[in-house]
Amino acid sequence: MRIALFVTCLADTMFPAAAKATVHLLERLGHEVVFPAGQTCCGQMHINTGYQKDALPLVRRHVQTFAPYDVVVAPSGSCVGSVRHQHAMVARAAGEEGLAARAEDVASRTYELSELLVDVLGVEDVGAYYPHRVTYHPTCHSLRMIRVGDKPQRLLRHVRGMELVELPAADQCCGFGGTFALKNADTSAAMLADKMRHVLDTGAEVCTAGDSSCLMHIGGGLSRLDAGVRTVHLAEILAATEETA
């Protein structure tokens, strides 16, 4: 299958490893990955901070960039959530019905990585090998905005060599929330403190998730603790093999 990669601005700039892993994984499974030129950012930060008008050109750019492709994947539940639930709304609020309809069309063909693997490609065992103790944090937007359910866990349970341990209070927000972490830094830090406590309680070496943003937040806190626990994107674990391990 020919799959267009929506890399997301955060993975592109700060976490290219997650995006590269997405490419390697899909190619290993026998698919063609293309990287449509002209893509930048879905505009979620603008929309969620109250700048819908500024986000409109970004929505238009995203829709134009990805309209030609049958299947689009992003290594982020949050950005897929924005494409699916916000793009048409932003277009409609600006009176652009045509753009809204095209945005809905693109959204209907856009998948978060675990959705693409399980729902579209019909695979749960991706042939990964990752010999570590891992805990999974279901990010809020993956869990509630796009409802990925247990797809990430189903994929992780097939990873050889890995011990998957359950995260206590897993469905509680880590406190990132985009600009929430800046505008309400103290509350965000308090939420993070509890999330880190739960991660440490599992005794895991690695905390994984389907969103680089939440992992940046959790990883940034864990780094400050020197706790010896690292954050790794779900795509990197699924892309890992005996050769790379």
Place this chain on the structure above:
Amino acid sequence: MSTFLGMPATAPRGVGNLRGDESFPAAARKALGNDQLRRNLGHATTTIRAKSGAVIGELPDWQELRSAGSALKAATMARLPELLLQLEENVTRAGGVVHWAADANEANRIVTELVRATGEQRVIKVKSMATQEIGLNEALEEAGIEPIETDLAELIVQLGNDKPSHILVPAIHRNRSEIREIFLREMPGVDPALTDEPVVLAGAARRYLRETFLSTKVAVSGANFAIADTGTLVVLESEGNGRMCLTLPETLITVMGIEKLVPTWQDLEVFLQLLPRASTGERMNPYTSMWTGVTPGDGPQSFHLVLLDNGRSAVLADEVGRQALHCIRCSACLNVCPVYERTGGHAYGSVYPGPIGAVLSPQLTGVEDNASLPYASSLCGACFDACPVKIDIPSILVHLRNEVPHPRTERAAMAAAAYTMDHPKLYAAAQHAAKLTKLAGHRLPPPLNGWTASRDLPEPPPETFRDWWAKR
């Protein structure tokens, strides 16, 4: 309606309890520093969540019930003026008197005059969010009338000269030793040997309240529901104190937000299932009191209903935000909100705290007066999933953030970021600039330093994804 009443107005300043003295982040900072408060809140919300989750899990048709509740509310709001007139007609026919209050000032004036007309100087109160919203207790006190809260938690808050911190559990931020101290200090006739055993504390409150119930001739209540086609008012409560207030006095004055209406008696079947399970985690609430006007020789012989707008018509006029009026005040969104769990209710500055408060308060007052509240959420969506009438709180938050006046520097930064991201070459250049920036010790400059106060920023990678792809 045949008469044009003017454009809907927001709740007036200087009266009531919808506005805080400081912004949410500033108020939250103080709450976050209070370890006891954090413990009390964490314990209480975790307990209620588990209890509520268990009884909701018993109903196979919970999702259908939520949809029914949501649809009933939307249908009611769509013909609110007509239904309100029907309610007025039926309450009047049953011997009640209906008063219309455009805002808090008017409602307080109406209630004060009604109490004065009875010649009484003390009223007993059923727990009511509407009367807290308008600051009725303060207004009555100013007029020389003593209001006595009869809900146990509300009484704790009143005696402690405190403000409620939760819609359902107003004293959620207090533990039992704090409550003992408040009772010893403030409760008339309390036993000086009072312990902090819950049953002993409840006994002390009961003794005090019994005397008050039996000697007070005027009661003030709110309403959970009002049924338009019968003119019936409904109050749900857990302690039985409400029932005492609603039956013993000679005069009963009910203050009700105009959105509390349901069209028919049958509509209650949905809400009477939704509310207790979502709210207190009970299958059915212990006490349901219903009354229709007055009944000669039985219960209050004089009944007044004050229909309160106080910004609600303005909320109804907002296509996205009007959903907030569907709220049945169950407080399920507070109990699942990770922000509320850590900051408590006082940080929101309004009697409506938590996620629903973050959308309702700014709409009632106008967003300028509560500009920080739409941002008091990480948009995690737990509130939407928990809401028994499916209010899409995250979407309303995002909608309101668009209406809030933005700081000038933020506006400029966001416009610049959007411009850059809409120009791929500029965007790539900005990516490289970020990479070259040496962030000493992973710290950011103000105003972004809130992030790096407690978190390290990751090291920018040597190469962006698009550079890697281009070289492939």
